[in-house]
Structure formats: C-alpha cells, structure tokens
Amino acid sequence: MNLIYLAYRNMISKPLNLVLSLLLLVLSVSLVTFILQLSKQLNGQIDKNIDPVDMVVGAKGSPLQLVLSSVLHIDVPTGNIKLDEANSIKRHPFVGSAIPVSYGDNYKGYRILGTELIYFESYGAELKGGRYFEESFEAVVGSSVAKKLGLKIGDVFTSSHGLIATSTDVHEDHPYTVVGLLEPTGTVIDQLLICNLESIWDAHAHVDEGHEGENQEGHGDEEHDHKGHGEEEHDHEVHGDEEHDHEADGHEEQDHKEELEITSLLIKFKSPLGLVQLPRFINENTNMQAALPGFEIQRLMGLLGTGVTTINGIAIAILLVSGFSIFISLLKTIRERRQELALLRTYGLGTQKLLRLVLIEGLLLAFLGFLFGWLLGRLALIGASAYLESGYGYVLQIKGPDPVEFLFLGVTLLIATVAVLLASTSIFKLNISKTLADV
Amino acid sequence: MVKTAGLNFAYPEEQSFNFPDIDLIPGEHLLILGPSGIGKTTLLHLLSGILPASSGKIVIDTTEITALDRKSLDKFRGANVGLIFQQYHFIKSLNVDENLQLRQHFPKRIKDNERRHRLAERLGLSGQLKKKVTQLSQGQQQRLAIAQGVIHQPKVVFADEPTSNLDDSNCNNVVQLLKDEADISKSSLVIITHDQRVSQHFSNQIVL
Secondary structure, eight states: OOHHHHHHHHHHTSHHHHHHHHHHHHHHHHHHHHHHHHHHHHHHHHHHHHTTOSEEEEESSOHHHHHHHHTSOOSOOOOOEEHHHHHHHHTSTTEEEEEEEEEEEEETTEEEEEEOTHHHHHTTOOEEEEOOOOSTTEEEEOHHHHHHHTOOTTOEEOOEESSSOOSSSBOTTSOEEEEEEEOOOSSGGGGOEEEEHHHHHHHHHHHHHHHHHOOGGGHHHHHHHHHHHHHHHHHHHHTGGGHHHHHHTTOGGGGGGSSOEESEEEEEESSTHHHHHHHHHHHHHSSEEEEOHHHHHHHHHHHHHHHHHHHHHHHHHHHHHHHHHHHHHHHHHHHHTHHHHHHHHHTTOOHHHHHHHHHHHHHHHHHHHHHHHHHHHHHHHHHHHHHHHHHHOOOOOOOSOOHHHHHHHHHHHHHHHHHHHHHTHHHHTOOHHHHHHOO | OEEEEEEEEEOTTSOEEEOOOOEEOTTOOEEEEOOTTSSHHHHHHHHTTSSOOSEEEEEETTEEGGGSOHHHHHHHHHHHEEEEOSSOOOOTTSBHHHHHHHHHHTTTOOOOHHHHHHHHHHTTOGGGTTSBGGGSOHHHHHHHHHHHHHTTOOSEEEEESTTTTOOHHHHHHHHHHHHHHHHHTTOEEEEEESOGGGGGGOSSEEEO
C-alpha cells in the first residue's frame, strides 16, 4: 500500500473515463512514432540505394520516374535507349563507371534485372553461395527474394512479362537457373533477381513479338507463330553481326529490334565536373535524358516532407488536445474525490503528498497512453511494411524505441505534468473540515 | 490526554462558538453532549486539528496542536488522532482491506496484517475484506468507519454522532464496540453526540 498503488487504483477505478483519456493520447503518439519511423527508414533506405549512382541516363520522360524505376525499382521505366548511344556516354572522360541495366520481366513480382557484374560491386553485394552468372539465363538472387520465395542454387524459374506478378505471359521456353545467392545488403539489390543483359534481350525480343499480335483469347493461335519467331530471334542474337542480313530478308516487324536496347545507364562520375556538364550535355544533345538521383530524391522528399510536416502538425495538435483532456479528466476526478482527498489529509498526508498522488496518476496515465500509442505505431509499421513489401519490395524494420521517441515521451510526460499542476490547484485550497462535514 | 483552554471558533460573518475547557486524562473516555446547531462538529474538527481555532489552546498528549504549522499538524494528526465521521468517508477505488491497510500505512508505515485481521474479525468484517466499500451494508460501513478510527492505535479517537441513525440495541452495540476498541488500542475515546441514549455509558460527560 503506497501512493503509487493508490494512484493506480484511482486511475483504473473508472474504466470508461480512463479509455477516453487514453484514446487521444494513443492516437497522437501512434501517429507521431509511425510517421517518424516511416520517414526515417525510407530516407535511410533510399539514401543507401541511390548512393552508388550519381546520374541515370535513360529514355526521355520524367526524371523522377527514371530514378524511381532504374535506381529504386519502384516505378515503371520511361522507355528504352539504344545501347550504342549509351556506350558513347560511357566513353566520356568524366564518367568513372557506367552500368547498363535492362529490365521488364518479373518472377512472382520480383524484378529480373539484366546488368553487368559491376552492378554487384557498386552496391557492395557479396555472394553467400554459388557464383555470379556467366551465361544467359543464369540468375543471382537477392537475399530477400531468396528468403521470400525459398529459392536455392540450382532452382529453375520462368519469368513473366511486366513488373508485377501475373500468371499470364510466362516465358516457359526461357527458364532461368539460380546460380548464386547474395548476402543481405539492406539495399534494393536484396529485392532483385539479377542476370546478364543478354538474357533480357533474348526473352524481351521474344515476348515483344508475341505481344504485337496477341490478345488474351488468341493466345493459342499465336503459339506457333510465336515459337517460330523465337527460334529466329535466337539466331539473330547469336549472329549479332548479321543483323543487316536479316533485315534484308524482310522481317519488317522486327525493325525496332535491329539495335540492342537497354533501359538505362547508371553512371558514377570520375570527376565532379561531370555533375556540372554531363546532364546538360545529354539532355540537350541526345535523345536520352540524364537524371540525378540525389537531386530528384531530394525534390521528392521535399514534396513528401510537406506531408510529413502536416501529419506531424496534426499529431502535435492531437497531443495538445489529449493534454487538455487529461487536464479536464483530472480536474473532474479531483472534484469528485474531494472528500477522499480530505480524508487522506486526516490520515496525515500533506498537501504535497496529495499533489504527488494526483501527479503519479496523471503521469501513469500519460505513460500508459504513450506505451499503447507506441505499440500501435509499431503495429501500423508492421502493416505498412507488409504493404510496401508487396507493392515495392521495401521492408521496414521493427525496431525498439528510438532516441527521438524517448524525447517525445519526455514531451508527453511534460504536458501531463502541466495538466496535473493546472488541475490540482483546488488541492491547495481544500477545506478539510467543510469538505468532510458536507453530506 | 486532551486539554483545551479558552477555545473559540468564529465562522466569518456568522455565529461564533465558545467552548468549555476540557481536561481528559490518558485512558479516560469522554462524552460531549449537546443539541443540534451548538457547534458539536465544529468542536470535534477543532480538537482533531482539521479546523484552526480562532483563539484558545488545544493540547493532545503533550503536543500543543494549536501551535503546529500545517505540515507538522498533518503528520501529528495522522499518527495520533483517529476520526470517525458522522458521514462515512472511504477511498472508493480500494477494497475494504486496502482501506484499512491505507490507514495503517499513513503516516507511520505500519503493515500489521494480524492486527488488521483480528480487528476485522471483532467487527464482523472478516468476510467483507475483499469487497468494494460501496458493496457494504449501512451497518458494515459503520463498523468499517470504526475500524478506520482505531486501526492505527491513535492516542485519541474522536467520533461524531456515531449512533444517530441506529435503533436502541444497535446504539448500545456500537457504543460498546467503540469503547472496547478504544481500550484495546489504548486510546482515549471522545464521542460528540446529541443522542441521550449514549450518556448512560459514560461517567465523564460535558454538556454544551
């Protein structure tokens, strides 16, 4: 039996009042901690993902889309660029490294990325088992994908056209073999199935053609056609030098494939001068566009930041209202318990002890509200993580309390303290004799 | 044990009360009799130190409580005075046993389960200890109020109109209980009442 126990019993003596007081606090705390974790983790993850890339060169369109699609792999690409043109950029003296990437297929919603071995190096990815790809249709699998889909070395899978999981358009005649598994990196590479560029070209050429004459019902009819062309495509790839001969043969519908294409080129500058000169040069003199991930993401975060600030503002407003509701609730409680407080005075508890009693009750309430709010925020984070993972392949980590959250706890308790002190002025004016004699 | 001299209390812009001097020796009990409206409750509140006197002196045991500051007075009262109010006051969020524990705890930090349970047994509250105070019957509440007044073994127990709502046999029972418990706690008992039925139990009486 002590003040803390008494305060606790007082607090829970009216459950409905308690729930009402807690509700606002829980709402505000969960909102703040959720937004805090979400923006922090997304920022951290995005920073890590764009770090190896100074500039992306891709088809004209929205630069933000180009960055989102080619670097972060959360949007559809702007289109393709010619490999020849991309290679001409590669030779520019300011360019340190240039990694071609090509994609357009997925396996169960995870993107299949055609690139070169240097891509692994740029993200510091290391093999956990197996080896890197050496030939077409050999795939190295990112750790999250492997875990989620249970892929092991030697497994065979077929890709589907498009970047989201669908059961249609499966390239059954071009199965991939898993040859390597990657260690987790905490970057976008964990979410990818990576192969060489040729694999994408082979499968892509093949599918594009199928698509030209294809509609869902006609699938069976097209099958023969499809297969026949497929074989030709293989020839085409193998005898790359003889492209012109093929054209001469009159395959007009394949004109758009006479030059190899990639989706984009990821560039790391050798000299900071590249940052100043290259983007303008590319945008003004070629059919391609150059986008700077750092700049684009900063712009995006600027836009999102306004949203985050707004939500935080709302949460702080709710917090203040919840402080006010604690104040009202305590004020009411103190009035209702006037006689009990007077009784405690006759038990020898001074004014300060009564104040402490009410303070403990208020702080207990605030702490409980914070705890539930924090848990709810984390629960929301789990939900958001599941959503982001299925939609964008991003996984949010559910971590313990953050230093900023401790600070926020401090603020919450401070607000509760102020509410208690404002509510408890009547304790100092308590007339024991009159209060106890009142019927 | 209780000694007063020239005790006066004046309500602002209302009547003022002059009370006769009291001199109670340790172990003795006292009955203060008087009709309604003569300031009985006021006197009891003055004696127990929850109402400051306008003038005069009150000494309980060897301490002049009229000279204490508020904090010391709170402490002194908590340790040495037991109060049984006409209107029962309990902590409603606590059960019966916890209400008694609370009275033991403040301000002397005693935790004496045996005394508490024996007291509850004598007052017929053994079966009610885990109940909420609001679930008790009127009679049980009265006995709990008595328990609250004596549980911490105060030097003096003040009871305000303890018999006002009781029939004759219950009146006798309650007065007997009060006297017995005061004796067991080695406390002086001071009852203030208008109830003439109580007078036969006390040799030591003051009539206001």
